[in-house]
Amino acid sequence: MLNKSIRRVSMLILFTAAAMAACLFSISTGAVMVPLRDIVNSILQYDLSGMHRDIIWNIRLPRTLVAMVVGANLAVSGALLQGVMRNPLADPHIIGVSSGAGLFGIFLLVVVPQYDYLLTPAAFVGATLAAFIIYLLAWKDGVSPLRIVLAGVAVSAFLGAGISAMLTFYSDRVHGALIFMVGGLAAKSWPDLAIILPYSIIGLGLAMMFSKQMNIMMLGDVNARNLGTRVELSRLLITATATLLAASAVSIAGLLGFVGLVIPHIAKLLVGSDYRMLIPSSALLGAAVLTFCDTLARIMFSPIELPVGIIMGAIGAPFFLYLLRRKRA
Template sequence: MAYGKRAIWISSMLVLGIILLIIVSLVSGPFFVPIPKVLDVLLHDDGSKARTVVWNLRFPRALLAVLIGASLAVAGAMMQCLTKNPMAEPKIMGVSAGAAAMVVLIEYFFAGLPLLFFSPLVFLGAAVGGATVYSLSLKRGSLSPVRLTLAGVAVSAFLHAITVGILVLLGQDAAAVYAWLAGGLNGLTWRHVSLIAPWSLAGLLLSIMIASKMDLLELGDDTAKGLGVHVGILKTVMAVIIIILAGSAVSVSGVIGFIGLIIPHIVRKMVGVNYTYIVPVSALCGGMLLLTADLLARLVAQPIELPVGVFTAAIGCPYFLYLIRKQGEWNA
């Protein structure tokens, strides 16, 4: 089967899977809601407990799982293209470190207030971290993948040191920060959907629009220039999209690992190396993975909710280790 047809078929299956998982998410939990009742409360506000649970709690959470998973997966694919490094992920841009530093600063100065209330400020911290890494990676006005990686490591280490220092000062008052750092979707509402949806959807749409240019970038900067690509502008746009996607995601979910790292590799196995297919399929695959992980986090040990990052690692890490070994890179 040609990669184009395969990508369409896989995308259709992923969309169907996401819809089914959303239905399971709306039904399942300590308070079980039958499917007919779910449909009824989605269409009519009857003021019942089922309406509150399904519409106010479970539905926005499911939508956010899809949006955040898609954003992290596409940001990871673009990061690997930008740096030409298969081990790259959005964290290299300093986005997660910037968000974490902002979270501990908020907790230090506004102790006792819910961190989710400050999501826009966390988004700002993520953007500042990413913008700092990007500015340091420029060399004579052009983006250097090597400098980007080194700047990302240095800035992230600096911000991590600030985060750890403030955590020590917070002492026993840092419980909320540790919960955020563990990553999760608990407590997210329609307010958070409205906060990140415009950014995530814009970033995903832009990434799809430039995917064909990313294919040319894979051929090398000189070849891409010869084919009419403005390489410097393209790399800048990619960096901005990565910051938007990853920053909006971590601003509400905290740090969720592995999605941006492993999903692009899984997708390449399915649809080949053409970013025209990798980008949209990564979005769907990332959304489905995080939705699955969130369901497991909610249901495995109910009524206790486990960190969703535990399940993204449990799902992603074995596959990634298998992939490295199969490609003969284990002894590198």
């Protein structure tokens, strides 16, 4: 038991180191290489002058922090949804929660762009409605994991049709919505971090509060009720927390897929299924992976920058097929 605890704590330390390494890699790498010494001096003392300070503080540091928060939010949202829906294939993008946020987000961006400051609350409302509809469609004397996925795919397709219709009617404004649809972090700055950070703090805090409930609910509804858990209320609150995290991430980074699918599975393989360790592990690993992938998206075809959603799609789609095949087997 002691060795298992030591291993889990060691993995948590490793994930923290990976997140810090990804952060430094992102800040130092680009068209202009910034030495590690300058990064440390600038962040700790803010005494660096000239071009490197501007690059660090005005361009790379805020984008890197946004990437880390978005990655943590999506990863924890996926971990919560996979647990509460008892489905290893659940994640905000696949089951349609992100599509609900995307529909409302696209509506603001292309139909009423003067209200773009309401993007985050609108995305939360859209994600909440999508989650409610999916849950309602999947309910039949309980929630079936297969019905969850099927209902999510159907709702996602329906909402995707709505997005396509809006882009068709407002074709002159499509360019501003393209990055949002693919998922990207280009030009993210301090105001974007200020928008997402309160939602992230609240959502991650609630996720940790619900970690004990998640462990109980993993035993099954009957056992959870026998232990005094109000299953449906807990499921509703946990789903709302996952929706809040996903919606805040979508409002900043767009329809970024597969982070919530891939990261929780990797974390679970390394630290186990105890949500008291799985949630912080998923957050740290999600931050590290998305930050690293965003850096690759910036430098792979420099000076052309790819949206990070393309990189995550290239990684996540094969992983999804692997999970689907393993589940069927």
